Amino acid sequence: AYNLIRIKDGEEWKTAFRTRRGHYEYLVMPFGLTNAPATFQNMINDVLREFLDVFVVVYLDDILIFSKTMEEHKGHVHQVLTRLHQHELLVEPEKAKFHTQEVDFLGYTITPGEIRMEKSKVAAIREWPTPKNVKDVRAFLGFVNFYRRFLKGYSKTANPLTNLTVKEIEFAWNEPQEKAFRQIIDAVLSEPVLRMIDPEKPMEVETDASDFAIGGQLGQRDDQGRLHPVAFFSKKLHGPELNYQIHDKELMAIIEAFKEWRTYLSGARHEVKVYTDHKNLAHFTTNKDLNKRQIRWAEFLSEFNFTIIYRKGSENGRADILSRRSDHEQTTPPNNNAILASDKEGNLIPYHRTLAVTTRIKPAKPPKSTTELIEQVHGAKAHGHQGVAKTFARLRKHHDFKGTRQDVTAVIRNCNLCKKSKAERHRPYGELKALPVPTAAWESVSLDFITSLPPSKEPLTGTSYDNILVVVDRLTKYSYFLPYKATGTAEDLAYVFLRNIVGQHGLPKELVSDRDKLFTSNFWKSLIAQLGAKHKLSTAFHPQTDGQTERTNQTLEQYLRCYINYQQDDWVTLLPIAQFAYNSSPSESTKESPFYANYGYNPTAYAERREAPDTPKATNIAVNIRKIQEQIKLDLELVRTRMTTTI
Numbered sequence: 001a002y003n004l005i006r007i008k009d010g011e012e013w014k015t016a017f018r019t020r021r022g023h024y025e026y027l028v029m030p031f032g033l034t035n036a037p038a039t040f041q042n043m044i045n046d047v048l049r050e051f052l053d054v055f056v057v058v059y060l061d062d063i064l065i066f067s068k069t070m071e072e073h074k075g076h077v078h079q080v081l082t083r084l085h086q087h088e089l090l091v092e093p094e095k096a097k098f099h100t101q102e103v104d105f106l107g108y109t110i111t112p113g114e115i116r117m118e119k120s121k122v123a124a125i126r127e128w129p130t131p132k133n134v135k136d137v138r139a140f141l142g143f144v145n146f147y148r149r150f151l152k153g154y155s156k157t158a159n160p161l162t163n164l165t166v167k168e169i170e171f172a173w174n175e176p177q178e179k180a181f182r183q184i185i186d187a188v189l190s191e192p193v194l195r196m197i198d199p200e201k202p203m204e205v206e207t208d209a210s211d212f213a214i215g216g217q218l219g220q221r222d223d224q225g226r227l228h229p230v231a232f233f234s235k236k237l238h239g240p241e242l243n244y245q246i247h248d249k250e251l252m253a254i255i256e257a258f259k260e261w262r263t264y265l266s267g268a269r270h271e272v273k274v275y276t277d278h279k280n281l282a283h284f285t286t287n288k289d290l291n292k293r294q295i296r297w298a299e300f301l302s303e304f305n306f307t308i309i310y311r312k313g314s315e316n317g318r319a320d321i322l323s324r325r326s327d328h329e330q331t332t333p334p335n336n337n338a339i340l341a342s343d344k345e346g347n348l349i350p351y352h353r354t355l356a357v358t359t360r361i362k363p364a365k366p367p368k369s370t371t372e373l374i375e376q377v378h379g380a381k382a383h384g385h386q387g388v389a390k391t392f393a394r395l396r397k398h399h400d401f402k403g404t405r406q407d408v409t410a411v412i413r414n415c416n417l418c419k420k421s422k423a424e425r426h427r428p429y430g431e432l433k434a435l436p437v438p439t440a441a442w443e444s445v446s447l448d449f450i451t452s453l454p455p456s457k458e459p460l461t462g463t464s465y466d467n468i469l470v471v472v473d474r475l476t477k478y479s480y481f482l483p484y485k486a487t488g489t490a491e492d493l494a495y496v497f498l499r500n501i502v503g504q505h506g507l508p509k510e511l512v513s514d515r516d517k518l519f520t521s522n523f524w525k526s527l528i529a530q531l532g533a534k535h536k537l538s539t540a541f542h543p544q545t546d547g548q549t550e551r552t553n554q555t556l557e558q559y560l561r562c563y564i565n566y567q568q569d570d571w572v573t574l575l576p577i578a579q580f581a582y583n584s585s586p587s588e589s590t591k592e593s594p595f596y597a598n599y600g601y602n603p604t605a606y607a608e609r610r611e612a613p614d615t616p617k618a619t620n621i622a623v624n625i626r627k628i629q630e631q632i633k634l635d636l637e638l639v640r641t642r643m644t645t646t647i
Helices: 036-047 070-086 119-126 134-145 154-163 175-189 239-243 246-260 279-286 292-301 317-322 334-342 370-379 388-398 405-413 416-421 490-505 522-530 547-563 571-583 594-599 616-646
Strands: 017-019 022-024 056-059 062-065 103-105 108-111 114-117 193-195 204-209 213-221 227-236 272-276 306-310 348-351 354-357 444-450 467-473 479-484 510-513 534-537
Touching (some): 036 056, 062 103, 119 175, 134 154, 154 175, 204 246, 213 246, 227 246, 246 272, 246 292, 279 292, 279 306, 370 388, 370 405, 444 547, 467 547, 479 490, 479 571, 490 522, 522 534, 547 571
Parallel strands (some): 204 272, 272 306
Antiparallel strands (some): 017 022, 108 114, 114 193, 348 354, 444 467, 467 479
């Protein structure tokens, strides 16, 4: 296949070679050039680019075409062959297979819903000779490692063999090694099977951690309830990870499993069940006492729909085996293990088969709190109240400092002497000029868009929206949250505004908005002028000029983040409830709810339950609305309080 690519004119001399028959240069790309594989892969990707991952997978000259039906497949094959013909690329009929449901691809045999080891590759292990030295052992393990994803308990079985590859252990082939060697061969010859992922079925994750590694399994159950493995993973721990508490190691196993299979687990149609043998993790999602690392992990996990279930270690065997891979275990010489085990700060490292300290020797001093030490070093006359970077570097170099850069930043920001003595690094603040207070309700309104949201359909019409138009009366704070399309024109905006605002409250005298293209369009300007209203635009590149609507947007976004589903496609149905909750909550500035300020009475959130026909679906909706309204009021009050303290 390489010979199908010509060498660039004038560059043939780079491929020159000499023989006894004379000097020769390649005119086409030969095998052996360093960049030949990348060049060929880039070429074939360009040729089939629009088909890649749609119905084609390509690795160098191996082209795999996949389809759901035979008729669809014939069309796909025709498109690929036509494209190859257009680029004068030839296909060997003897090496090609057409219209088949079983194919060998990159060492695997792929059939509908399943993946196996390729039989021709497996046959090579049947007569594999017994290893005679470490090099032979590594060759054998290298071959079976390619298929380890199929082998249950591989690490445990291969442990006697992997121990032979450690430099400090003398090679000796005895009964344990022979037994492991034969067990692995038998396991490969049994041709185990992995199932392909089915996004319509629930997924289960099993994880576990040991002192030196973490591991996990992704699986799905068939119609008879039997669990079938889909994928395995394991990872060796390094550096500070080795010093994590067992709780954090077990939690890290879940984090890495979700990262490994994020493509499958993010947006899963069903709740993902996560099984762990660490009982405390079952309450992780409701625990409020988290350290900084756990907070970061909790934020990452927030995008997934899952539940953590405790299961005894004896019942969590698959993941337990993966986390105890012998080739992940540390191989430090025995005489140093006790010393390294006592070093919890990570100051000692193995170095040329001896122990070395990673930092200079520091004088022993009575321990101080992190804050006291930072204040002492930062405020010393010899150090001159320097900035974060220099203070942090000095602490690391001359003191036994266990804090972080964030700790240093927090202390220096609160240093009164620095605030009084150091020059400002920003431009002077401008004079605050608040907009005049309207004299009547709906005399002045502000408008803004929340943009770039995931598409969401309106249940009755099926119309898909991706923006929200927020309209706020500047006196009463009464707000409208209206779904809108990013493709909407100024004419569409005018219709929405006239129908929902002017039709309900009359024509306002003044409109305040940012400089969105719809608000600055000639049509919108002309319409507002002819209606006799004034239009005030925010300062360029400073949308906070319209602070009222910006704060309302933040409150609405906070609400949507709390109650949107995992697919993020139901926010249109939440807008009416969000609008009611916002308007029925007391405003921090007016001390009254926008609803009361606008209509003169407080709305009824929900009445006492009356006897009604037993309709479970309607009951669930009503109960859900009541719960959401109660929680929203708490959330809105908290958000408004935070905004008031930060403005």
